[in-house]
Amino acid sequence: MKNYLKFSIISLVLASSIGCKDDDNDIFQELSNPVDLKAHSVTPNFLKATSEFSEVNIYPLLSSEDVLTESPAFVYGSMADGAGLIKNKDNTYTLINNIEADYAIARITLDETFKPINGEHILNASATANTAQCSGSLITPEEHGFGPLYLSGGEWGGASKGVFVTNPLKDANVASFAQMLPAMGQWSTENAVAIGQNAFPGKTVVFIGDDHSNNEVPSGQLGMYVGNKGDLYGGQLFALRVIDDSIDFEVDMEEGESYPIDFVALQETQMDLLDTEAKTKGAMGFSRLEDIDWRRGSAANNREIYFNVTGRKKPGLEGKGTTYGRVYKLTLNENDPTGAGTITCVLDGDKANGLAKSFHSPDNIVVTENFAYIQEDPNGYFDAADKMHYARLYQYNLNTGELKTVLECDQDAAQAQGYGTTNSIWEITGMIDVSDVVGVDETFLVITQNHGWEGGFTDPEANASPSTGQGSILYIINGLER
Numbered sequence: 288m289k290n291y292l293k294f295s296i297i298s299l300v301l302a303s304s305i306g307c308k309d310d311d312n313d314i315f316q317e318l319s320n321p322v323d324l325k326a327h328s329v330t331p332n333f334l335k336a337t338s339e340f341s342e343v344n345i346y347p348l349l350s351s352e353d354v355l356t357e358s359p360a361f362v363y364g365s366m367a368d369g370a371g372l373i374k375n376k377d378n379t380y381t382l383i384n385n386i387e388a389d390y391a392i393a394r395i396t397l398d399e400t401f402k403p404i405n406g407e408h409i410l411n412a413s414a415t416a417n418t419a420q421c422s423g424s425l426i427t428p429e430e431h432g433f434g435p436l437y438l439s440g441g442e443w444g445g446a447s448k449g450v451f452v453t454n455p456l457k458d459a460n461v462a463s464f465a466q467m468l469p470a471m472g473q474w475s476t477e478n479a480v481a482i483g484q485n486a487f488p489g490k491t492v493v494f495i496g497d498d499h500s501n502n503e504v505p506s507g508q509l510g511m512y513v514g515n516k517g518d519l520y521g522g523q524l525f526a527l528r529v530i531d532d533s534i535d536f537e538v539d540m541e542e543g544e545s546y547p548i549d550f551v552a553l554q555e556t557q558m559d560l561l562d563t564e565a566k567t568k569g570a571m572g573f574s575r576l577e578d579i580d581w582r583r584g585s586a587a588n589n590r591e592i593y594f595n596v597t598g599r600k601k602p603g604l605e606g607k608g609t610t611y612g613r614v615y616k617l618t619l620n621e622n623d624p625t626g627a628g629t630i631t632c633v634l635d636g637d638k639a640n641g642l643a644k645s646f647h648s649p650d651n652i653v654v655t656e657n658f659a660y661i662q663e664d665p666n667g668y669f670d671a672a673d674k675m676h677y678a679r680l681y682q683y684n685l686n687t688g689e690l691k692t693v694l695e696c697d698q699d700a701a702q703a704q705g706y707g708t709t710n711s712i713w714e715i716t717g718m719i720d721v722s723d724v725v726g727v728d729e730t731f732l733v734i735t736q737n738h739g740w741e742g743g744f745t746d747p748e749a750n751a752s753p754s755t756g757q758g759s760i761l762y763i764i765n766g767l768e769r
Contacts, residue, residue, distance in 0.1 A: 320725075320726045320727070321378070321399045321400050322399070322400060322401045322725045322726060322727055323400045323401065323402075324344070324346060324401060324725075324727060324730065324763050324765050325346055326346040326347050326348070327346075327347075327348055327349065327353075327402050327403060328347035328348060328349055328350045328353050328760065328761075329350070329352060329353055330347050330350035330352055330353070330706070330760055331347065331700075331704060331706075332345055332346070332347050332762070333696060333697045333698070333700060333701045333706065333735070333737075333760070334680075334694045334695075334696060334697065334733075334735070334762060334764075335694055335695055335696075335697040335700075336693065336694045337691075337692050337693065337694060337695075339691060339692075340691075340693050340694065340766075340767075342766055343693070343694075343764060343765070343766040343767060344763075344764070344765040344766055345694070345762055345763070345764050346762060346763040346764075346765075347760055347761075347762055348401075348403060348732070348761045348762060348763050349363055349395065349403045349760075349761040350363060350758060350759065350760040350761070351363045351364065351365075351737075351740075351742060351744035351758035351759050351760075352742065352744075352758065353403070355395075355403055355404055355405055355406050356404050356405075357396070357404045357405040358405045358406050358407060360746075360747075361393075361405070361406035361407065361746060361748075362744055362745060362746035362747075363386075363393070363395075363406065363744070363746075363759055363761070364386040364388070364389040364391065364393065364744055364745050364746050364749055364751075364754070364759065365386065365387070365388035365389050365744050365745050365751075365754050365755045365756055365757050365758075365759065366386065366387040366388035366389075366714075366736045366755060366757060366759060367384055367385065367386055367387070367393075367716075367717065367734045367736065367759035367761065368384075368385040368386070368387040368420065368421050368422060368423070368716050368717050368734065368736070369384070369385040369420070369421060369422035369423025369424065369439060369440075369478065369651075369716075369717050370382060370383060370384045370385065370423060370717045370719055370732060370734065371383045371423060371424060371425030371437055371455070371719065372425075372719065372721045372724050372725075372732065373425070373427075373435055373455055373724070374724050374725070377399075378399040379396055379397060379398055379399055380396070380397040380398075380401065380724070380725070381394060381395070381396060381397075381455055382394070382395040382396075382397060382403075382732075383409075383423065383425070383437045383453070383455050384423075384717070384734075384761075385420035385421065385422070385423045385439050385717075386408075386420065386746075386749060386759075387419045387420055387421055387736070388419065388745075388751070388754050388755040388757065389412065389745050389746065389749040389751040389754050390411075390412035390415045390416075390417045390418055390419055390420060390444060390445065390749070390751050390754075391408050391410055391411045391412055391415065391420065391462075391746075391748075391749040391750075391751060392408065392409055392410035392420055392423075392437070392439060392451075392453060393406055393407070393408050393409070393746070393749075394406070394407055394408070394409045394455070394459070401725060401763075406746075407459040407462075407748065408459060408462045408746060408748045408749055409453060409455075409457045409458075409459050409462050410451070410453055410457075410462055410465055411462045411463055411748060411749050411750040411751075412445075412749055412750045412751040412752070413462075413463040413750045414462060414463050414464055414465035415441060415445060415447050415451070415465055416445035416446050416447045417444050417445035417751070417752075418441040418442070418443070418444050418445035418446065418447040418448065419441070419442050419443045419444045419445075420439045420440070420441065420442075420451065421439070421440045421441075421442040421443075421476070421477050421478065421498070422439070422440055422477050422478030422496075422577075422578050422651060422716075422717070423437060423438060423439040423440070423478065423717075424437070424438050424478060424479065424480045424481065425437055425438075425455075426438065426481050430483050430484065431481055431483065431484050431491065432484040432516055432517065433491075433516070433517040435454075435455050435456075436452055436453070436454060436455070436519075437452070437453045437454075437455050438450055438451065438452055438468075438478075438479040438480070438481065438493070439451045439453065439478075439479075440474075440476030440477050440478045440479055440495075440496070441467075441476050442475050442476055442477055442498055443475065443498075447465070447467065448473045448474060448475060448476060448558055449467050449468070449469070449471065449472065449473045449474065449476055450467060450468045450471040450472075450476055450479040450493075450495060451465055451466065451467055451468075452466050452467070452468050452519060453465075453466065459748075462748065463750070468512075468519050468520065469520075469556055470512060470514075470519070470520050470521065470522055470524060470556070471493065471495055471510065471512045471519075471524060471556075472495070472510060472524050472553070472555075472556045472558075472561050473556060473557055473558035473561060474495060474496075474497040474498075474499070474508070474510060474558065474561070475497055475498045475499050475500070475507075476495060476496070476497065476498070477496040477497070477498040477576065477577050477578060477579075478495070478496050478577075478578050478579055479493055479494070479495045479496075479512075480493065480494050480495075480579045480580060480581065481493045482494065482581040482589055482590075482592065483581060483583070483586075483589040484516065485585075485586040485589055486581070486586055486589035486590045486619070486624075487590075487623075487624055488516075489515065489516050490513060490514070490515065490516060490624065491512075491513075491514050491515065491516050491517060491518060491519065491522070492511065492512070492513050492624045493511070493512040493519070494509065494510070494511055494579045494581075494592060494594070495509070495510035495511070495512065495579075496509065496510075496576045496577055496578060496579050496594060497509070497510060497576050498575050498576060498577060498597075499562070499572075499575065499576070500575055500599060501572075502599070502601040502603050502604065503601075503603035503604070504572060504603075504604075504607065505536060505537055505572035505573050505574045505604065505607050505608035506562065506566070506572045507572060507573040507574065507575050507576035507596065508526050508527065508562075508565050508570050508571070508572060508573070508576065509526065509527040509571070509573070509576055509579075509594065509617075510524060510525065510526055510527075510553075511524070511525040511526070511527065511550055511624065511625075512524055512525075513525065513624055513625065523552055524552070524553045524556065525550035525551060525552055525553060525625055526550065526551055526553055526565040526568070526570035527548060527550055527570060527571050527617075527630070528548060528549055528550065528551050528568070528569050528570050528571060529546050529547070529548050529571045529630060530547050530548060530549055531546045531547055534546060534571075536572070536606070536607040536608065537571065537572065537573050537574065537596070537607070537608055537609060537613070538606060538607060538608060538609060538637070540630070540632050541632065541635075542632045542633070542634065542635040542638060542641060542642075543631070543632070543633070544631065544632070545618075545629040545630065545631045546629060546630050546631075547627060547628075547629060548571075548617065548627070548628050548629060548630045549625065549626065549627055549628070550624070550625040551565075551568040551569065551570060552625075553565060553568070571630075572608075573596040573608065573609075574596055574597070574598050574599040574604055574607075574608025574609050574610075575596060575597045575598065575599055576594060576595075576596050577594070577595040577596065577597045577649070577650045577651065577652075578594065578595050578650060578651040578652045579592065579593070579594040579595075579652070580592075580593055580594075580652050580653055580654040580659070581593070581654060582654050582655075582656065582685065583654065583655055583656045584656040587621075588656065590618065590619040590620075590621065591616060591617070591618055591619075591654075591685075592616070592617040592619065593614060593615065593616050593617075593633075593652055593654050593659050594614070594615055594617075594652065595612065595613070595614055595615075595649040595650060595651070595652050595661065596608075596609055596612060596613045596614075596615065596649075597612050597648045597649060597650050597664065597666065598610050598611050598612040598613070598636065598637075598648055598666065599666070600666070600668050609635070609636065609637055610636075610637050610668065611636035611637050611646050611647060611648065611668060611674065612636040612643075612646045612647070612648050612649040613632050613634060613635050613636060613637075613643075613646075613649075614632070614633050614634040614643070614649060614652070614659070614661060614683065615630055615631065615632055615633065616630070616631045616633050617629070617630055618630075618631070633683070633688070634646065634649075634661075634683065634690065636649065639671075642688075642690050643690060644673045645673045645674065645676065645679070645692070646663070647663055647665040647666070647668065647669075647674045647676065647678075647679075648663055648664050648665050648666040648668070649661045649662070649663055649681075650662055650663060650664035650714065650715075650716060651664075651715070651716045651717060651718060653718045653719055653720055653731070654685075655720055655768075655769040656769060657684065657685055657686055657768065657769060658682055658683060658684060658685060658767075658768055658769065659682075659683040659685060660680060660681070660682055660683075660693070660718055660731070660767070661680070661681040661682075661683060662678070662680055662681075662714075662715040662716055662718055662733070663678040663679050663680070663681075663714070663715055664678065664714035664715070664716065664736075665677070665678055665712045665714075667712065676695060677695050677696040677697070677698050677712060677713065678695065678696045678712065678713050678714055678715045678735075679692055679693075679694065679695045679696075679715070680692070680693040680694050680695075680715050680718070680733070681693060682767070682768075693767065696713045696715065696735060698712070698713060701737070701740075706737060706740045706758070707737055707738065707739030707740035707741075707757075707758075708739045710739065711738040711739025712738060713735050713736060713737050713738055713739075714735065714736040714738070715733060715734070715735055716733075716734050716735070716736060717732070717733065717734035718731055718732065718733040718734070719731065719732050720769060722769060727765065728769070729765060729766050729767050729768060729769060730763065730764070730765045731763070731764045731765075731767055732761060732762065732763060732764075733761075733762050733764055734759060734760065734761050734762070735759065735760045735762070736757070736759055737757060737758040737759060737760060738755075738757055739757065740757055740758035741756060741757060741758075742756060742757075742758055743756040744756050744757060744758050744759070
């Protein structure tokens with residue numbers, strides 16, 4: 288009987304490989320895909336799913352205390368953040384990963400089963416002038432018509448504020464040399480994200496998040512770069528403007544209401560001059576504009592842009608900027624990215640009885656065709672019952688407006704096992720949808736910055752001095768809807 292079953296399976300695979308139906312090919316690809324999603328880290332899982340998501344699988348893939356077989360000296364460093372994943376021709380995988388507090392970018396190789404085996408740095412702190420590399424995003428031939436390239440935001444620390452561009456295949460021997468994109472301007476750059484090529488054929492459109500932390504006036508602006516397809520250097524820079532006379536500050540916009548927008552052209556690129564010009568021309572300011580993403584699917588979907596504003600609790604910002612955080616949606620003009628569109632606050636963490644009443648500083652965001660996954664970096668405002676929790680991951684249904692909590696960092700269990708303390712709140716960050724890359728549906732990578740887990744976790748190749756030396760954990764999450 289066993290031999291008969293074995294023969295039947297082999298026959299199915301052979302028949303699928305030469306059959307003419309798409310379903311057969313799908314079956315063959317599933318059977319032949321060597322990717323095996325499972326835990327490879329020695330670090331335990333400290334992400335606790337809610338009961339509604341109890342069927343979701345969560346696997347620690349790589350942590351700061353792991354030793355990789357092909358590069359035992361490599362350290363998965365301090366405050367890992369933005370990431371992008373590429374499948375190589377030999378069926379291995381390349382993960383490009385910002386290491387925020389090491390001011391560097393790491394390149395990690397995973398074998399054909401999706402096990403991390405090698406790590407190195409392709410951009411170090413010497414190249415970035417000790418500027419933190421926060422969120423990041425890939426430009427790929429499949430989505431953008433050129434690449435691959437990796438964009439990362441220079442936010443805090445050193446002098447290189449702005450947008451970095453890095454070739455994922457770059458020789459690690461020249462990790463001390465960086466390339467920036469001057470035409471995209473200097474900001475406290477959280478991220479730079481190129482939207483899909485179908486949104487505006489013949490154009491490359493990049494959105495830039497400004498994590499400006501002014502304590503008196505919300506000053507985080509949404510930048511937009513527009514160039515010809517594939518051109519990251521010779522295009523024009525713009526900033527978002529809300530063109531409604533009743534809106535002076537971001538909190539004047541109410542949850543669920545849409546307001547007219549356009550984009551004003553900017554000539555300056557130096558940080559202070561750019562900020563002044565944007566404000567003079569009426570650009571909308573937000574209280575720390577964080578991560579950005581665009582909706583997958585149709586060309587119309589691709590013109591939907593979502594971004595998080597993490598908020599800031601300061602007396603001078605009351606009545607002006609969000610305190611606990613918001614999620615906004617832009618609907619861009621069908622024919623011209625700079626033309627008339629709309630902005631909608633879809634989730635408002637300041638509404639005491641609202642849908643997002645538990646929001647505590649939303650930071651990173653990833654958007655699929657039907658959902659947005661919102662990640663928290665709590666800023667320490669534990670001053671209301673709904674805010675009394677560790678960092679959470681939320682699922683927002685783009686079609687129905689339903690908001691659910693997927694999971695929360697289990698820092699109580701972590702402290703009990705010696706991984707930091709509950710006094711230093713972790714961050715959930717760097718989430719990306721890798722389903723199409725690995726050939727396994729509903730598969731994501733997500734990262735935790737494990738503040739308080741001290742271990743001197745900085746790779747010497749990063750050349751970072753000083754560094755926080757705090758640990759990071761990279762997870763696989765499988766079973767989340769897209």
